Amino acid sequence: MxxxxxxxxxxxxxxxxxxxxxxxxxxxxxxxxxxxxxxxxxxxxxxxxxxxxxxxxxxxxxxxxxxxxxxxxxxxxxxxxxxxLKHNTTYNFTTKKGTIEAIKNECIRQGICLKTQMAYVLATADHETNHTFKPVIEAYWLPNPDNYLKTHLPSSNYYPYYGRGYVQLTWDYNYEKYGKLVEKDLLKHPEMALDPEIALFVLVHGFKTGAFTGRKLADYINEHKTDFINARRCINGIDKAEEIAALAKQHLKDL
Incomplete structure (x- = not known):
């Protein structure tokens, strides 16, 4: 830029x-x-x-x-x-191991450097993608998610700006905001939010800045405390908080 x-x-x-x-x-x-x-x-x-x-x-x-x-x-x-901010590193998103390494590197690049913090970011991507570490779309388990969401969520602010990524980027204003940050027209091409490079930036940046809910990862996990339960508030209240906390503990052991 x-x-x-x-x-x-x-x-x-x-x-x-x-x-x-x-x-x-x-x-x-x-x-x-x-x-x-x-x-x-x-x-x-x-x-x-x-x-x-x-x-x-x-x-x-x-x-x-x-x-x-x-x-x-x-x-x-x-x-x-x-x-x-520009990096010459080529990430390997074709394997789970490669994506995990990409997330760790992006965390460090954006200033999320504590192992406990990285573990929680990894745990969130792990959970949100159903353990695939592949960007997913909302209602990915359905035969035709786009058709279902178009029918059941017809709001012009939400459809076609439904959840996509390692975490679910939603709503037109968030697509517009992150489109400017990654210098891509996500409003015109919302499907680009599934690009691993873009999804990676959104995942880490959202945790860093509190862009998802107004709560930053550092509010719950920092040098003085590690609250893997309430860190879920950075994404979605305390929905599935216990499950993700358990995943974070597993990832922490591997860091």
């Missing part, structure tokens, strides 16, 4: 984030979310989520930049960080 809109800011002085244009804010929000900072919706509207996400990024760096403004130095750093 090239930050082409933001490069038009003043080269001589800092620009307050609140003064960025609509398109510049969209670009900033997208970059922040790609990096795992909770910038909220990609809507081009300045608000506390965007402000706090940028301030958090500034706090994580050695820059002396004001937390509510952007200049050429902080912009250059942001571009470098976005560029660093």
């Amino acid at each position: 090239t930050l082409s809109e933001l490069t038009t800011i003043s080269k001589n002085e800092s620009t307050p984030i609140i003064n960025l244009s609509h398109t510049q804010l969209i670009e900033l929000q997208t970059a922040l979310l790609m990096l795992g900072y909770p910038a909220g919706d990609i809507d081009g509207i300045y608000g506390h989520n965007t402000r706090n996400a940028w301030a958090e990024l500034m706090a994580d760096t050695d820059l002396k930049n004001e937390s509510d403004s952007i200049d050429k130095i902080s912009l250059s750093m942001l571009q470098q960080m976005v560029n660093a």
Whole structure:
């Protein structure tokens, strides 16, 4: 992703984030979310989520930049960080072992580094895919899931944006959001959410940022506690929480 809109800011002085244009804010929000900072919706509207996400990024760096403004130095750093997200690793999604390795590597790449955290991400993918570690669609056990969902879930916000992936990416606004983050038109081609690379990014990023339910994995599993039961709230309340906790303990032994 090239930050082409933001490069038009003043080269001589800092620009307050609140003064960025609509398109510049969209670009900033997208970059922040790609990096795992909770910038909220990609809507081009300045608000506390965007402000706090940028301030958090500034706090994580050695820059002396004001937390509510952007200049050429902080912009250059942001571009470098976005560029660093690109990886040359070729993942092997053809086997369960290869997919597990891909998930572990993606966790580390996105900053989910504790073994307990990685174990829970693996356990979730394990459960959600019925232990296949292959991206699945909602109601995958039916002969024709798409036809069933079209008939029973006709909402234009939900169909054809029903669950797909290692975890179930749902609703049009989530497809739009993640489409921007992976730079693919998921609104026009929702079936692309089944692509293993895209599904992998969604799985890990959702846990990292709390994009699924507002709860981040680090809220329940961190250096001070390991709550494999309530970590399910990152995805879907406490549905199947005990089963997934047991899977997490199994995966932890293998890490």
